Amino acid sequence: MRLLLDVFSVVAIVAGAVFYLAGTVGLLRFPDAYTRLHALTKADNLGLVLVVIGLLPQVNGVLAGLKLVLVWLLVMLSSAAVSQLIARSARRQETRP
Amino acid sequence: MADFLQSAGAFVVLMVALGLVRVARGPGRADRMMAAQLLGSGAVGALLLFGAASGESAVFDVALTLALLSAFASIAFVKFALRQDQPLDDEEDAT
Amino acid sequence: MTTIASGVVVLLLLWLALWTVVARDAFLAVAGFVVYGLLLALVWVRLAGIDVALTEAAIGGGLTGALLLGAVGRLRGTEAATAAEGAGAGTRALAALLALGVTGALVLGVLMLPEPAPTLAPLAVPALPATGVGNPITGVLLAFRALDTLLEAIVLVIALIGVWSFAPDRAWGGRPGPLYRADPQGILAYLARVLPPLGIVIGIYLFWAGADHPGGKFQSATILAAMWMLVQMAGLADTPRTDNRALRFGIVIGPLVFIAVGVLGLFTAGAFLGYPEGWAKPLILVIEVALLPTLAIVLALLMNGPPARPWASAGAPGAGPLPGRHAIASRDRPTRSSDEGGT
Amino acid sequence: MSVETLFALTACALVGIGLYGLIAQPHPLRKLVAFNIMGSGVFVLFGALAKRGAAAGLAADPVPQALLITAIVVAFAATAVTVALLLRLIESTDSASLAEPPAKD
Secondary structure, three states, X not given: OHHHHHHHHHHHHHHHHHXXXXXXXXXXXXXXXXXXXXXXXXXXXXXXXXHHHHHHHXXXXXXXXHHHHXXXXXXXXXXXHHHHHHHHHHHHHXXXX | OHHHHHXXXXXXXXXXXXXXXHHXXXXXXXXXXXXXXXXXXXXHHHHHHHHHHHOOOHHHHHHHHHHHHHXXXXXXXXXXXXXXXXOOOOOXXXX | XXXXXXXXXXXXXXXXXXXXXXXXXXXXXXXXXXXXXXXXXXXXXXXXXXXXXXXXXXXXXXXXXHHHHHHHOOOOOHHHHHHOOOOOHHHHHHHHHHHXXXXXXXXXXXXXXXXXXXXXXXXXXXXXXXXXXXXHHHHHHHHHOHHHHHHHHHHHHHHHHHHHOOOOHHHOOOEEOOOOOOOOOOHHHHXXXXXXXXXXXXXXXXXXXXXXXXXXXXXXXXXXXXXXXXXXXXXXXXOOOOOOHHHHHHHHHHXXXXXXXXXXXXXXXXXXXXXXXXXXXXXXXXXXXXXXXHHHHHHHHHHHXXXXXXXXXXXXXXXXXXXXXXXXXXXXXXXXXHHOOOO | OOHHHHHHHHHHHHHHHHHHHHHHOOOXXXXXXXXXXXXXXXXXXXXXXXXXXXXXXXXXXXXXXXXHHHHHHHHHHHHHHHHHHHXXXXXXXXXXXXXXXOOOO
């Protein structure tokens, strides 16, 4: 059982790391602020979700698990809203793509 | 397992670092505003991994605080950082 | 493995610091510094200072960053003028030499540190049970080095008085800072309604956890202050009137209770800030509870800056028609800022 | 190299970087940012010393760590006062220059 959970964690966290990688590659490669923002928020959030899911079997105690989920919720919420705000201000100060 | 988590954390920090290098090049201010956000999701992920690696669940509290305050910093970016150079139509665009 | 993780953090930290110092303009420098401040939280975790990491994540990244960003927004093109006063190549070279010299001296100091390292932990740990708290840092802050913490609370209040004293006479007692406006149905207002409840829960949790685990009043107060700022930035609440009695009471309550407990110790335990046997934990709790509002209010007001908008100008008795130039200046400044305050 | 030595050496470099910015950058806000970097270097150095003092079952010496928390909060307060001073300077002189104003009576 322990081994199975560990394997699950490793797989999820590696997948999360791949999404972080994808986010960074997108950030490096995409041509304008909007697409870069897209790469950043989508990929990094998926990365974080997978890391959280992967870590859930590794923590002991309900409180620690709750905190993990709360971290994820917070980041989701704020990054969804903040990326909107950033995109808006980008549109305001630059020419439209 | 701890070693794996540590290296995963290091990898995430590395990704954040590369992303920051790109963000630092700009060109617009919007790119720079992504920095706080990038560090928000990246450092939070790294903190969770480091915390689970050391088994110290209080690190999760740091991640919580960082998630909250990096959102705050991002908002301050958007709110304050546009000033000075251009006059704005003062309200948000219609949603 | 842990060294590699630390190495990556260190490289990123150094690059950010350099980038911040040599950045082209003030906005870029502050942007770099915000990220730098957030990253420092990672450094503290790696240095086994969870309490410090919490404080740094909250203050170093969040509050200081927002404070400096707010300042950048109000530089009004003063940068170009000072750029002409920039240090010449010779001065720069000398500055670089001096910086190298200081770094070199410090490195020598680090390499010659005594082994084994001096530490007070063996003194602090056995004394901890007497205080009734489980977190050694809370024990240090409120029992072994309580005087430092008392003075710190007083320093914060004095800093606030210092900030307020930059207000023009006519604005004294008024509301600080610009009036922020934003679309009440907009995304920012939405965030400012959703995040603060979460933030308050997290803040109070950290406060509660501080007795036995990392956390405590500083971290908690910072989060509460940030949430208050968020509500203000979204235009959902104005900054408080600085002549409000309840507000001023909140500002001084912490130090006053702290001093009262300290004087009490003079009679019951024979020393200023001494706790009588068995009473340490309840007294520490009393001090913490009294310090929390003080810290939260003072931190938020420090962010807000000096009073700028006299509340009496809206036709209150005694306000009268103001001298033209002042009236224009006073109306102009906050309004301009608020015009820019949309998101 | 141990983690604490690594961070202690980094801290030395941070102090140097901050000091350079403090001298070389003309604008007061830039100086303030540089000073904060210098300050954080001092904090990290202090924190590394705290880590070296791990003993009695603790991961680090709690006394310097408690002082660090105090220091971070006080540094914020000092920064806030400086920002208020700077904004007042800009408001009253329309310039952020720290140069001696030309002598006049």
